[in-house]
Amino acid sequence: MNILVCIKQVPDLESTLAVNPDANWILENDTLKFRINHFDEYALEEAILIRESFPDVTIDAVSVGPARADDVLKHAISVGIQDGIHILTEETGYLAPHATASLIAGYAASKSYDLILAGVMAEDDMLYQVGPMTAALLDIPCATSVVKEALSPEAGIVSVECEMEGGMTEQVELTLPALLTIQSGINQPRYPSLSNVLRANSQKRIVISPDTIATGEQRENVLSLALPEKSSKGVMLEGTPAEKAETLLKLFHEKSLLK
């Protein structure tokens, strides 16, 4: 069984973010840190758990991004993925979901993956599109926000539980090959192992130029990025921590909330 995990490198959300001079993405300077999209870590781990449960499973990871995206492929290999495929883009800014999905689908169409996993969303653009769009382009069944999966490879199906709002889940059965977008909390992503880290450092990635894959016309125009309008709602407390604590406690006391 061949599994592909789609992973994305995203800016560290804890970093201070500023809009670039063209106002079409964030400013990328030396202080901006990057890491793997949190949800993709769960997808990687789920693939590895499947490999531990079934015979003859190989797992590849693919990432669409500029040169620095190699770091997330390195991470994928260091937790146990076999091969890292880097669809190396020139641009460092925003790439529309249709373009990203076209690149991944274009690559995957030439292989025969039984299962494709992706994180449910990307922490940077929060669009939730690349996973299901890749499945639509490949014309394979897709389930989103998966919190539990059970593969039956001989029967050619995967049974999943999809999380819905308000504490409900939907049970769905899909035929293979299928694409699942993975929700956080499904498992506990493991740490890299020494042997895999060494392999990640020495093993070459498979690098693919995006020019070899058709992506079609742009469907949306990003007009601008901006800071959100400052809400007039709140007050930022000033002073030392002790002074701020006092202010709060007086407030709580006035409202008779304290014990």
Place this chain on the structure above:
Amino acid sequence: MQTDILLIAETIENELTPLSVELVTFARKLFSKEPSRLLMVVPGQKVRQAAERAAENFGIPVLGLENDNLQYPNPPLLAAGLQPVIEETAPSHICLLHSTRGCQTATSLSVKTGAACITAVESIIQETGQPIFKRSLFNGKLVMSLAPATSQTVLTVLPGAFSQVEDEETPADAGEVEVRKMDIPSAGFTPKGMAEMEQSDNALEEADVIVSGGRGIGEEENIALIKDAAAIFSNGAVAGSRTIVDMGWLPYQRQVGETGKTVAPRLYMACGISGAHQHVVGMKNSQQIVAVNTDPQAVIFSVSDYGIVEDLKTFLPILVEKKKEMFDS
């Protein structure tokens, strides 16, 4: 049946989900300056009743699409069934509720029709004729404005961003209703049923004060700081964001947010929580909100009444100590 805006309602077991009404509010805002023709699609197994109720409540035409496999959400079947409707009605905008299912249907339609696909829309700007859509990035730290580059756009609408306006009048005339059977085979996707995740206690519903922790907690042992802070109140409870529950530091019944509980206590203290929409939607109706976070850019501060830029790991113990000093004799 030419239409400007197609609204795709969501149903579970042939009942419209409550959020579906927000599609109508959204659509009315989309063309508030020009007359618009709306059509709502109600998918399900047997939808005549739900379709007629919707036509009456919203005063717009409704098309029911029936298929035995639409009893539970079925994005691929819905997308397949919508294609002929889209061809027939040629709408400029096709609107769904934002959820992972809505995005799945939307991306499917975008691939089939070539339409632009804009998800998680929070607001619409319309200075010139063309609407521009705004949505959040990076947990709300930045906002992106987008416009379609195509003549047709599929959108998903963020829950809570287009809540029904209170004084909207009930329409005088019910819209026309048509119900059609969809004769489309399922393609490799079979819903089997739905279930509730374990929810055993009402601690969060009954608390006056909820002290909630997020990623800023750092280590599992720091949950104790949240518990100590909750203990200074006469009716306090501990809760957490999804991140904390994912790591097993708190049980699922303490999760506040879109996929957890929605709470509205007298006071909600968000500690080390960035304020991503998925969490905020679960607590924004709290009577008072206090936020403690090291990141002055954190979006939580824009929904809080009081903001404290501090590390919860140092601030909460000071709060607990001060409380003893000031109020415990």
